[in-house]
Structures are given as C-alpha cells and as structure tokens.
Amino acid sequence: MSGAVLLRGGTLLQPAEDRSFRGDVLIADGAVAAIHTGEAGALDARAKDAGAEVIDCTGLAVAPGFIDVHVHLREPGQTHKETIATGTRAAAAGGFTTVVAMPNTSPVTDSVEWLEFVMSPKRQAAVRVLAMPAVTVGSMGERLTDMAALHAAGAVGFTDDGKPVLQDEVMREALRTAGRLGVPVSQHAEDTRMTVGASMNAGPVSFRLGLRGMPVEAESSIVERDIRLLEEIERADKVRPHLHVQHVSTAKALEAIRQAKRRGLHVTCEVAPHHIALTDEAIAGDAAQRSVRYDTRFKMNPPLRSAEDRDACIAAVLDGTVDVLATDHAPHAAWEKGVEFERAPNGIVGLETALGVALRVLHREHGMAQGKVLALMTSAPAKVLGRDDLGALGVGLSADVVVFDAGASYAYDVTATASRSRNTPFDGAAMVGRVRYTVSQGRVVFRAS
Amino acid sequence: MIDGGREQVSGGGTQAGSLLSIADLSLEQVSAVLQQGDALAAEAHRERVARLDGRKVALLFYESSTRTRTSFELAAKSLGAMTTLVSDKSSSIEKGESLHDTGVTLRALGAECIILRSNFSGAPEVLARSTGLPVLNAGDGMHEHPSQALLDLRTMLEWFGTEPTGLSADTLRGKVVVITGDIRHSRVARSNARLLPRLGARVILCGPVELLPEEALSLAPGLEVERDFERALRQADVAMMLRVQRERLAGLELDVNSYVRDYQLHGRRLAEFGPGALVMHPGPMVRGLEITSDVADGAQSRIERQVTHGLQVRMALLCRALGCGESAGEVRA
Ligand SMILES: [Zn+2]
Numbered sequence: 001m002s003g004a005v006l007l008r009g010g011t012l013l014q015p016a017e018d019r020s021f022r023g024d025v026l027i028a029d030g031a032v033a034a035i036h037t038g039e040a041g042a043l044d045a046r047a048k049d050a051g052a053e054v055i056d057c058t059g060l061a062v063a064p065g066f067i068d069v070h071v072h073l074r075e076p077g078q079t080h081k082e083t084i085a086t087g088t089r090a091a092a093a094g095g096f097t098t099v100v101a102m103p104n105t106s107p108v109t110d111s112v113e114w115l116e117f118v119m120s121p122k123r124q125a126a127v128r129v130l131a132m133p134a135v136t137v138g139s140m141g142e143r144l145t146d147m148a149a150l151h152a153a154g155a156v157g158f159t160d161d162g163k164p165v166l167q168d169e170v171m172r173e174a175l176r177t178a179g180r181l182g183v184p185v186s187q188h189a190e191d192t193r194m195t196v197g198a199s200m201n202a203g204p205v206s207f208r209l210g211l212r213g214m215p216v217e218a219e220s221s222i223v224e225r226d227i228r229l230l231e232e233i234e235r236a237d238k239v240r241p242h243l244h245v246q247h248v249s250t251a252k253a254l255e256a257i258r259q260a261k262r263r264g265l266h267v268t269c270e271v272a273p274h275h276i277a278l279t280d281e282a283i284a285g286d287a288a289q290r291s292v293r294y295d296t297r298f299k300m301n302p303p304l305r306s307a308e309d310r311d312a313c314i315a316a317v318l319d320g321t322v323d324v325l326a327t328d329h330a331p332h333a334a335w336e337k338g339v340e341f342e343r344a345p346n347g348i349v350g351l352e353t354a355l356g357v358a359l360r361v362l363h364r365e366h367g368m369a370q371g372k373v374l375a376l377m378t379s380a381p382a383k384v385l386g387r388d389d390l391g392a393l394g395v396g397l398s399a400d401v402v403v404f405d406a407g408a409s410y411a412y413d414v415t416a417t418a419s420r421s422r423n424t425p426f427d428g429a430a431m432v433g434r435v436r437y438t439v440s441q442g443r444v445v446f447r448a449s
Numbered sequence: 450m451i452d453g454g455r456e457q458v459s460g461g462g463t464q465a466g467s468l469l470s471i472a473d474l475s476l477e478q479v480s481a482v483l484q485q486g487d488a489l490a491a492e493a494h495r496e497r498v499a500r501l502d503g504r505k506v507a508l509l510f511y512e513s514s515t516r517t518r519t520s521f522e523l524a525a526k527s528l529g530a531m532t533t534l535v536s537d538k539s540s541s542i543e544k545g546e547s548l549h550d551t552g553v554t555l556r557a558l559g560a561e562c563i564i565l566r567s568n569f570s571g572a573p574e575v576l577a578r579s580t581g582l583p584v585l586n587a588g589d590g591m592h593e594h595p596s597q598a599l600l601d602l603r604t605m606l607e608w609f610g611t612e613p614t615g616l617s618a619d620t621l622r623g624k625v626v627v628i629t630g631d632i633r634h635s636r637v638a639r640s641n642a643r644l645l646p647r648l649g650a651r652v653i654l655c656g657p658v659e660l661l662p663e664e665a666l667s668l669a670p671g672l673e674v675e676r677d678f679e680r681a682l683r684q685a686d687v688a689m690m691l692r693v694q695r696e697r698l699a700g701l702e703l704d705v706n707s708y709v710r711d712y713q714l715h716g717r718r719l720a721e722f723g724p725g726a727l728v729m730h731p732g733p734m735v736r737g738l739e740i741t742s743d744v745a746d747g748a749q750s751r752i753e754r755q756v757t758h759g760l761q762v763r764m765a766l767l768c769r770a771l772g773c774g775e776s777a778g779e780v781r782a
Binding site for chain 2: 210
C-alpha cells in the first residue's frame with residue numbers, strides 16, 4: 001500500500017483519554033507512521049520523503065475514525081436500497097471508518113458463506129466492514145447458527161436485529177455460547193407479541209393519529225428478561241456473557257440497564273441519534289413548521305418516543321449508562337417509504353447525520369464535552385467489539401482517521417448523500433460539526449466538496 | 450419541531466379544496482361549507498346539475514361503506530359530475546399497486562378530485578401529496594371522518610335552531626355533547642372531538658376504559674372523560690352514540706352484556722336522564738347493542754336528518770374542491 005498522507009496542523013483528539021493537542025499525523029502504508037505533537041511542521045521532511053499528500057488541518061479536529069456497531073448495508077438481496085459500496089461511501093462521508101453490518105439481508109447472513117460474501121473485497125467497501133451474523137438460523141428465533149464457525153470466520157458478535165430472540169431457552173443458549181467465544185449477543189429488544197399491528201410509540205400522539213402504538217414495556221420487558229438470563233448464566237455456568245442492547249429508546253429499559261451495570265453484569269447498550277433528537281410529536285406534523293402529518297421518514301423501530309423517554313435517553317448518555325451511539329442506518333427507496341404510514345418499512349438512513357446530530361444535541365445543547373461525545377463513536381464502540389486496535393489514533397495502528405470542522409453549524413441537505421436512499425428525518429435540520437476528510441486504512445475515502 | 454423535512458412538505462401545500470382533517474378548516478370555512486350545503490339543497494335540480502357538469506370525480510374506496518360512498522356519489526351526481534368508483538372489490542385496484550400509483554393513474558385518466566376511504570390512518574395525506582389533486586377524506590383508519598363531523602354539526606345546529614352563519618367560539622357555548630362508545634377506534638369521535646370544542650361546546654367522552662383510554666383527552670383542549678353513562682347523559686344536550694363492534698369487545702375481553710347494561714341508550718334511560726337530548730348516530734347502527742330501536746326511531750332522534758345533511762355537506766365539499774360558481778352561497782372560503 002502506498003499513498004502517504006500528512007494531516008498537518010490539526011487539533012488531535014484522543015477520545016478515550018479525553019485529551020486534545022495540536023499536532024501532525026503522518027500516514028503511510030495504511031497505518032499511522034508518526035504523530036508529532038506541538039507546532040506544525042515537524043513531520044514535513046518525512047512526509048516529503050514519503051511523497052505524502054499534505055492536508056492542511058489548521059482549525060480542524062483530527063480524530064480516530066468513527067465506528068458504527070449497527071448499520072444495514074442491504075447486500076445481499078436489496079441492492080435497490082443500498083449496496084455495501086454505497087453504504088460504506090455514506091459511512092465515509094459521515095466520518096465512519098468501521099461499520100458493523102446487520103444480518104437481516106436477503107438471504108439472512110447466517111452462514112459462513114454469506115458472512116464471507118459481506119466481508120469480501122469484491123464488495124468494494126470504502127471503509128472497514130465488520131459483521132454480526134444472525135444468532136438464529138434465518139433469524140427465525142428457533143435454532144442457533146453455527147456460532148463457533150461464524151466467529152472463526154470473523155463475526156464480531158451475533159444478532160437477529162429487526163427481530164428479538166424471544167424464546168428464553170434460545171436466548172440463554174445464545175448468550176452462553178457467545179460468552180464462551182468472547183463476543184456479544186446484540187439484542188433487538190422488542191416483545192413482538194405486544195407490538196402487533198403497531199407503527200409508532202403508544203401514547204397521546206398515536207391516539208390522535210389513530211395509529212396503533214408500541215408500549216414502552218415491549219422494549220423494557222425483553223431487556224429485563226435478558227438481564228435475568230445473564231445473572232442466571234453467570235451464576236450457573238462460569239461464563240460471563242456479554243449482552244449488548246441495541247437502539248434503546250425508553251426510560252424503563254435504560255433504568256434496567258443502569259441497575260444491571262451497577263450489579264456488575266456485562267451489559268452494554270447503544271442509543272441512536274434520532275432517539276436523542278426527536279419525539280413522536282414529529283409524526284403529528286406541525287403546520288407552523290411546514291412539516292407534514294404521517295411523514296414516513298419519522299417511522300423507525302424502535303419508534304420515536306415521548307419527550308420523557310427522549311430526555312431519559314439523553315440523561316443516560318450523559319451519565320454513562322449508554323455506551324455507544326449507533327445509527328441503525330436503514331436505507332429504503334423513496335417508493336417504499338411513499339406509502340401509507342402503517343404500510344411503510346421501518347428505518348432511516350443515519351451515517352451522514354450522526355456527528356452533526358450528536359454534537360448539536362449532546363455537546364451544544366447539553367454541554368457534554370466534545371471528547372466524550374466522540375468517545376461514544378470511537379473508543380467505546382471499539383471496546384464493545386473487543387477491538388482495542390480500533391477507535392484510537394496511535395502509531396502503528398490502522399490509519400482510520402476523520403478530520404472535521406467541530407464548530408461548523410449548518411443545515412443538512414440530503415441531496416448530497418452518498419447513500420442510495422434518502423429516507424432521513426434530518427433533511428434541513430440543524431447540525432454541528434462537518435466532516436471534511438475521512439481516511440480509511442490509509443486511503444482518503446472522503447473529501448468534502 | 451425544527452426537523453421538518455423539505456422534500457415532502459405540504460403544510461398548506463396540500464391542494465386547496467382538500468379536506469384531510471377537520472382541523473384544517475377554519476370556523477369561517479366550516480360556516481361557508483354548511484351554508485353552501487343548505488343553498489345547494491334548496492336549489493332547483495336544473496341549476497344544480499350544471500354546477501359540476503362533466504367534471505370528473507373518482508371515488509376510491511379501499512374499505513366498503515355503503516352509506517358514505519352512496520352519499521358522496523349522489524352528491525357528485527346531483528351536481529352533474531361524472532363519477533367513477535374504484536373499490537376494493539372491483540378489479541380496478543390492482544393487487545399490490547400502491548396508493549401513490551393508483552392516485553397517479555386516476556389523475557391521468559382525468560380525475561379532478563378524489564374521494565378516499567381507507568383503513569389506513571393518514572392515507573389521504575399520501576394521496577394528496579402523490580397527486581396534487583384535491584382529496585376528500587371519507588374516513589381514514591381510526592383517524593378522521595371530517596365530512597361526518599360537518600354533517601353532525603349541521604344537524605345539531607338545526608336542532609338548536611341556530612343558523613350556520615357566522616360560526617364562532619360562542620355558537621355552541623353552554624351546550625354539552627356526550628359521545629359514547631368505542632372512541633378508541635372511532636374516526637367519527639376524533640373529528641367531532643376536534644371540531645365541537647372550537648364552537649364552544651363542552652364535549653364529554655363516555656365509555657369503558659378499554660374503548661376510551663385517557664389519551665383521548667389529548668385530542669383537543671377541554672375534553673372530559675366520564676365513565677358513568679347516566680351521569681354523562683344527565684348533562685347532555687346531544688347524545689351521540691357510536692357503533693360498537695362485537696368482535697372488538699371480544700378482543701378486549703369486554704362482556705357484551707356488561708357493555709349493554711352500562712352504555713346502551715334505551716328508552717327508559719333516555720326518558721330518565723336525557724329527556725330533552727338530541728340523539729345522533731353516524732351509522733351503521735347495531736340495534737339492540739349500543740342503541741335500541743325505540744330510541745333510534747323516536748322523537749328525539751335525528752339520525753335520518755344526519756343522512757340528509759350528509760348529502761348536502763358533501764355537495765358543498767365537492768363544490769369547494771372543484772369550484773362550481775358563485776351563486777349558491779359562497780363557493781370558496
Ligand atoms: Zn433493531
């Protein structure tokens with residue numbers, strides 16, 4: 001690998017240590033070759049020798065590339081929505097250098113063959129693609145996949161995302177097995193028996209709109225059940241399983257996770273940017289704001305919740321109950337979303353708005369230190385994945401770097417997206433922080449125009 | 450909400466003349482529709498049929514409804530419009546074709562206005578955005594049935610001897626409307642609960658908690674919930690009864706007998722607790738369940754007048770949607 005790059009004169013951020021300092025980063029052969037802190041210029045000579053492209057980072061932040069533990073790349077099977085190539089280009093545009101692909105593809109990624117298909121260089125991914133294959137065959141919730149073989153082939157965890165593992169026995173066995181392999185079971189916490197026919201959060205807004213609602217207990221009851229299983233397994237089986245709860249959206253589930261962490265169980269969780277930014281009121285529209293009723297760009301699962309739940313999500317991020325931000329990037333074609341609300345598929349794209357929403361809501365509106373916000377997108381997800389080689393800027397580590405303008409305020413414009421789909425609730429929304437360059441494994445994979 | 454998107458924005462961009470939710474109409478517009486309905490009803494047949502002569506109106510009914518469909522269809526024909534019915538039973542709705550595509554096809558075939566009935570809440574919004582045509586909501590899921598609220602209002606005004614002119618926040622001041630039944634699933638209740646308080650009426654929602662959750666109070670400011678039907682009825686100037694479906698009661702593990710015991714409007718109950726109340730029902734009635742025949746056909750009932758008013762209100766809505774001349778009352782509010 002060649003193509004050396006010098007990131008010159010930026011503010012280097014090391015989120016795990018919550019530090020920042022002026023400095024230069026020299027990248028060569030896909031790795032970070034040198035980091036110099038202090039006045040810019042100390043690496044100029046070496047960069048010249050290496051024939052490096054010099055990127056002026058004056059006034060810009062230079063941080064480890066972001067890691068998203070929850071994205072849908074739609075390949076195999078649904079390439080009209082997204083492909084691994086387009087999805088990872090959107091990732092690069094959002095500053096992500098590692099994404100974890102969910103297995104609810106068509107067919108479901110539940111075999112070594114399909115896992116290898118997803119991770120193959122032939123897919124022309126712009127950034128690193130890791131994968132969590134299905135925990136049960138076909139994500140049917142009945143029979144476990146060959147977890148050992150999948151792990152050997154590169155699985156960084158297991159999930160039936162989009163669906164919960166409902167049966168206690170199946171979930172118990174999944175946690176036990178994944179625990180022995182040292183990877184998490186990532187759970188889509190939804191008791192689907194309580195959400196039949198429902199298309200949004202249950203409450204006053206769903207009543208007003210005449211839509212069936214999903215009660216918060218549909219989420220919390222599964223989280224509580226899974227925590228009970230963790231405790232039992234730790235006691236009985238001498239393994240310490242790792243439960244990762246996906247896209248938590250309710251105060252109730254967050255409280256259960258908070259308590260479980262206090263009791264020392266290995267539970268981690270993620271919150272999606274939209275759940276800290278929006279509430280179910282958005283679906284009711286607002287004539288004054290020129291937003292429409294039943295706008296399917298606000299339909300996702302778990303659904304946008306009440307203001308109380310949104311506030312609880314923010315509080316849980318601030319107090320450390322939430323480990324990571326994850327986008328749940330879920331592309332759908334316009335014609336698929338352009339139907340009646342109840343018929344529309346769940347999900348929104350999120351890779352290109354994650355930083356802008358996170359910095360606006362958490363940093364600007366709630367005073368969370370910028371480094372702490374970035375940790376939720378870098379070092380923390382690396383830790384959830386058990387990958388201490390990712391999520392940090394360090395000599396010898398893979399050169400996965402994002403360069404962004406931390407102070408930039410702007411309105412997001414979806415027409416510039418790299419994704420194949422445009423189903424975002426954030427078109428026109430206020431963002432803070434704009435990605436300027438993304439370097440993945442030493443290659444500049446995104447430059448802001 | 451700072452995050453309203455741009456792409457699909459209609460907010461006011463919905464075609465003028467559409468009626469998707471009763472909340473979209475100002476009281477002035479409500480007044481205009483009711484007055485024009487009266488005027489059209491009084492007009493000679495020859496003049497009326499000239500109003501929408503040759504105009505094309507499509508009725509898109511994904512959910513069967515003899516009453517509402519016939520009412521809209523006759524309203525359109527009374528004004529001389531050509532109508533085409535596309536129903537879930539006809540082959541015209543291709544299996545699996547989207548509402549968007551069906552709407553665009555109807556537009557291409559010359560439809561100038563679409564009347565939509567759907568079991569999906571919010572479907573009219575999709576159709577209005579897809580076609581840019583005026584869309585009249587003839588009932589969407591559990592959401593709204595705005596023309597029903599208008600005809601209900603016309604019927605109430607007639608009962609109270611009030612003209613539909615100059616409606617204001619005082620028009621129904623002091624009047625109590627009790628809406629009783631399956632409010633959870635009722636689009637009629639939602640439209641009425643949104644409209645009547647704006648005219649000053651006190652609206653009391655009545656029913657068991659399974660059919661009337663507390664969230665109903667969020668439909669409009671000032672609503673009240675009363676679980677005791679007789680206590681509610683005692684205050685009522687209007688007793689609006691809603692249809693109750695047996696299957697729904699079963700699904701909620703609610704006993705039909707206990708519902709009938711607690712919430713049925715029957716002769717003895719009406720005589721004792723609401724001797725002067727106007728009795729209304731949007732139909733279809735389940736006689737012997739939520740209402741008994743002696744009440745439905747009794748002196749206080751105006752259920753038939755509701756149907757008559759339905760026809761004239763819908764004529765007015767079609768005039769408003771398509772523009773049909775200035776002489777019969779004010780055309781566009
Ligand atoms: Zn999920």
